[in-house]
Structure formats: C-alpha cells, structure tokens
Amino acid sequence: MATSGTSLRRRRLGVALRELREHASLTHQQVGLTLDCSPSKISRIENGEVGVRRGDLLVLLDLYGLDDAGQREELLELARESKRRGGWWLKYGELSHPYLKLIQLEAEAASIRGTELLLIPGLLQTEQYARALISTASPDDPEEAERRVGIRMMRQEIFRRPNPPEFWVVLDEAALHRHVGGSETMKDQLLALAEASTLPNVTIQVLPFEHGEYEAMTGSFRVMRFPDHRDPDTVYLEGFSGTMYLDDVRDIRRYSLVFDHLCAAALSPQLSHQRILAVARNLTTHV
Structure with missing residues (x-):
C-alpha cells in the first residue's frame, strides 16, 4: 500500500x-x-x-x-x-487537515499507545460497528457516511504492512458494554477485538469498572512514536470540539507516564482477553 x-x-x-x-x-x-x-x-x-x-x-x-x-x-x-502527494487517501477526496495528518502519522508510526474511554479504537473497529457510529454522526448524508467508513477501514491496513506498528491500548470497560449498532454488531465487534488481542503486535488491556476513578478519565489520547529518531514523538488528543497534536518533550513525558500508570492499573492482557470474551458471551445469551 x-x-x-x-x-x-x-x-x-x-x-x-x-x-x-x-x-x-x-x-x-x-x-x-x-x-x-x-x-x-x-x-x-x-x-x-x-x-x-x-x-x-x-x-x-x-x-x-x-x-x-x-x-x-x-x-x-x-x-x-x-510537498509530494501520494497515498491511498487521495481517492477519498478532500480530508480535513487534522484527519489527514492523523492518517499520515499512523501510516509512519512504529508504535501507537493510548487509551479509549467509551468506544472501541477506530483502528480495531469492525465495518458494521464503524458504520453504526458514523451513520449516527451523519444521518442525512449516507454517501458521506460510507466514504468515512471506507477511510476508517483503510486506516487499518497499517496492520497488514511488512512492519506493522506496535499497538497498545488501555480500554475502559465501558466501551465493551455500550451496544453500538445493536447486540449482533456489538457481539461481532467484541469477538473481533478478542481476536486482534492475540496478534503479536497488538496489546489490549481492559480497565475494569471495579477500579473506580483513574487518570485520563476526561479524554482519550494516543502517543505515537516513529522509527526515525529525528521525528519527535507525538501525542494525539481527540474530543467533541476537535483534535490537538502535542510534541513538546514535557507533554510526551506526561502522557507516557499516565499511560504507564493505566497499564499498571488495568487487567493483564490475558485477563483482558477473557473479560472481552465474557462480555461477548453474555451478549450471545441475550440475542
């Protein structure tokens, strides 16, 4: 690609x-x-x-x-x-600068680490799950919704490149229980998430409800690292009002430390895998 x-x-x-x-x-x-x-x-x-x-x-x-x-x-x-133009995203027409920057940084990243509070990370979403989310945001423009679904699915191609990035996410358990797209869509998403967690370059940890409050409850973030030492690490912040990129050394250190704390507080990858499957099985019994 x-x-x-x-x-x-x-x-x-x-x-x-x-x-x-x-x-x-x-x-x-x-x-x-x-x-x-x-x-x-x-x-x-x-x-x-x-x-x-x-x-x-x-x-x-x-x-x-x-x-x-x-x-x-x-x-x-x-x-x-x-100034050179190139990449799969060109066929999808005009993209906002912040979103295009995210796509390009993901395509170059050696590692992506971060948190998600309410939703499955976009890079791990199934097509139906993504469609349900995006259609809700663009209910009056199904063509635009499908365009955005296609872009999100193409972003996941980074996991199929010769040297895929290390992807490590701490996922609030709430994201496992929010029925996006209905029970069937959610069950398929959880099974796909559990399967993704078995990949050698993917680590998923669930922060369980019983842990209570924790750092970074106010917003998701990602810390991206690149193979060339000349390219500074970048923190990507996403919220309802927009996105922000940080590359100051102090910000990188702060968010990296928060991520380490969340990893220590979350379930182990093995227990997280079991928790995801348990939620999926519970959905199956109620379908």
Whole structure:
C-alpha cells in the first residue's frame, strides 16, 4: 500500500527551522517581518502545519546563518519531499487537515499507545460497528457516511504492512458494554477485538469498572512514536470540539507516564482477553 511521509517530513523540517531560529536568537515576529508574513505563520511552519516555499526557505536559511552546503541541501530536500502527494487517501477526496495528518502519522508510526474511554479504537473497529457510529454522526448524508467508513477501514491496513506498528491500548470497560449498532454488531465487534488481542503486535488491556476513578478519565489520547529518531514523538488528543497534536518533550513525558500508570492499573492482557470474551458471551445469551 502506498503511503506518504508528508506530515513527518514537514514536521522534521519545522523542528530544524525552529532550532535554527532559536540558535540565531530571533523571535517569530522578527522572522515574520523578514518574510513579510505574520508571526503565527512562522509558528505554523515550525509546527509542521503548513509547508514553506523554496524561496522563503532560502531566505530563512540565510537569515539563520546556515552556511553548511550539506545541511542546506538536506533541508531543501525535506521541503521538496513534504510537498509530494501520494497515498491511498487521495481517492477519498478532500480530508480535513487534522484527519489527514492523523492518517499520515499512523501510516509512519512504529508504535501507537493510548487509551479509549467509551468506544472501541477506530483502528480495531469492525465495518458494521464503524458504520453504526458514523451513520449516527451523519444521518442525512449516507454517501458521506460510507466514504468515512471506507477511510476508517483503510486506516487499518497499517496492520497488514511488512512492519506493522506496535499497538497498545488501555480500554475502559465501558466501551465493551455500550451496544453500538445493536447486540449482533456489538457481539461481532467484541469477538473481533478478542481476536486482534492475540496478534503479536497488538496489546489490549481492559480497565475494569471495579477500579473506580483513574487518570485520563476526561479524554482519550494516543502517543505515537516513529522509527526515525529525528521525528519527535507525538501525542494525539481527540474530543467533541476537535483534535490537538502535542510534541513538546514535557507533554510526551506526561502522557507516557499516565499511560504507564493505566497499564499498571488495568487487567493483564490475558485477563483482558477473557473479560472481552465474557462480555461477548453474555451478549450471545441475550440475542
């Protein structure tokens, strides 16, 4: 499956430009004046949210005093690579920037660790479960709902690539009991979840009801790590009002620590597998 590292290349370029700017003791405002743009645009470039034109990049490299020909060419190549289009998602038409960024980061990730509070993670959802969720969000546009279902199913292809990512999720038990799509759909989803937990690169732990309150009850998150050390880890936060990406070292450390605490509090992978099957069997008796 064709993939694109556009988001990673753009982020890598942004990190390098931020380091060069800070080394030159320049502010966003000062750089913006040189490029005749707003300070916020410089910030977006450094955060990997937008690309940078070759001419502007050359101006920045001169401004920052980067004379090394090899380093300059490496950054120019990163800028070229960040503009290349490619990937299975192109056939699905226009996607929002945050969602496209998630798809591209997932496609490049070496590991994805995180939590889910109320729903089965999108990367482990069955088609019927996903359709029930998405149709509820787009009740008046069945064509758009099917498009989104197709995208979600294609995202799961990362598990079929030669080197699939390590996927580790701590799942609130509530997600096992919420009957999305009805009992049959939910039973099939739970059986698929139990089967996925047997894969060598997938770890699922259930945080049981009896544990009570815990850290991160206010929202799900994912910590993504990448094979190239130049690409910083990223925290992905998703909520009703939108999504957020964090790559500050302090944020990475904080969410990684919370994840470790949740793993310690949750059932073991083996007991979690049994708990998932037990809930599925209970559904079977009530179908």
